[in-house]
Amino acid sequence: MKRISIVVGTLALVLGAFAAAMFYYQNQKGQERTETAKTNSASLVQFHSPSMGPADAKVTIVEFFDPSCEACRAFYPYVKSILAENPQKVRLVLRYAAFHQGSDVVVKMLEAAKIQGLYWQSLEAVLKAQPEWAQHGNPQIERVWDILKVVQLDVDKAKRDMENPRLDAILKQDAQDIALLQVNKTPTFFVNGKPLLANSPDALRAMVLQEINASYP
Amino acid sequence: MSHDRGMVSSRQWGLLFVGWLLAVVSTVGSLFFSEVMDYVPCVLCWYQRIPMYALAVILGIALVTQDVNVVKYAQPLALIGVALAAFHSLLYLGYVPKGIQPCSQDIPCSEVKLQVWGFLTIPLMSLAAFLAIVVVLFLLKRSKP
Numbered sequence: 001m002k003r004i005s006i007v008v009g010t011l012a013l014v015l016g017a018f019a020a021a022m023f024y025y026q027n028q029k030g031q032e033r034t035e036t037a038k039t040n041s042a043s044l045v046q047f048h049s050p051s052m053g054p055a056d057a058k059v060t061i062v063e064f065f066d067p068s069c070e071a072c073r074a075f076y077p078y079v080k081s082i083l084a085e086n087p088q089k090v091r092l093v094l095r096y097a098a099f100h101q102g103s104d105v106v107v108k109m110l111e112a113a114k115i116q117g118l119y120w121q122s123l124e125a126v127l128k129a130q131p132e133w134a135q136h137g138n139p140q141i142e143r144v145w146d147i148l149k150v151v152q153l154d155v156d157k158a159k160r161d162m163e164n165p166r167l168d169a170i171l172k173q174d175a176q177d178i179a180l181l182q183v184n185k186t187p188t189f190f191v192n193g194k195p196l197l198a199n200s201p202d203a204l205r206a207m208v209l210q211e212i213n214a215s216y217p
Numbered sequence: 218m219s220h221d222r223g224m225v226s227s228r229q230w231g232l233l234f235v236g237w238l239l240a241v242v243s244t245v246g247s248l249f250f251s252e253v254m255d256y257v258p259c260v261l262c263w264y265q266r267i268p269m270y271a272l273a274v275i276l277g278i279a280l281v282t283q284d285v286n287v288v289k290y291a292q293p294l295a296l297i298g299v300a301l302a303a304f305h306s307l308l309y310l311g312y313v314p315k316g317i318q319p320c321s322q323d324i325p326c327s328e329v330k331l332q333v334w335g336f337l338t339i340p341l342m343s344l345a346a347f348l349a350i351v352v353v354l355f356l357l358k359r360s361k362p
Contacts, residue, residue, distance in 0.1 A: 003230060003280070003281075004281055006234070007234075007237075007277065010241075011241065014238075014245055015245070017245075021253070022249070022253045025253055025254065026253070
């Protein structure tokens, strides 16, 4: 019996050490990420970045996203409902983290749709149909045009606009900011310049509410 | 009385305990690297995890059931682990030509993720753990109850 208690006790000790190390490591990482975001706060929002919600909102959610990313698709309805629950107070700014193959082309399509004033409709259509075109390693980019016809996009004009070097500049700028802010996963959220550490919709909602309470006393 | 499970000497049980502890710490440590530190395990890492995780379980069962016969089953696993970890360490050190490494482009096995004190890499930790388990099991085999 004594031997069994040694085994069980040791196991508990090892698992306890794991939990403690995890707590310590995540705490350290969180502090580092907060510091990185603070030093590079100028890189969070660019003039070209698409945004939703009032410009004078005191709470800004910055989301680095990839149109091919499943988690970004899953997060989208939550982000939208957070905006809808707090009108006039919260603004969403989208940044591109085109990590997947073909994502850069889809980003340019979205930017071309933006020129026609169809950005958010196009984004929602592209995300909704994501399983149809965004298979990893084998993206079906041409199918995205069919999806965009649904929102009445002038495809010929969009294709011409995509040639505009300004769109390359947007992707380049976003890639630079990703490197500065050390964004390596999508979606990555920042709320009023602070990184969201636990990547869950509930954590995002809680963080936004906390910032609302701080900014609108 | 020779097959009475209660007859495992405290020296034998101690050796078994050390072997098990090595396997458990290695298992938990590898999970820390992948799940907490987000180091994606390469193919060779996974091949080493297979015998190590199995060792953590079967040596644990042997400890509780006081069964020295476990050496027969555990030693081959530990030796396979030594071979894999040695290959991986040689790959890290550049002694294996890149052409024959069995890994995909996405997660290259030759990419050095971590170096403690300037030399202790993850494959080297794995090699040390497997070797230590081999030695412990060897001593256990030679020991008398």
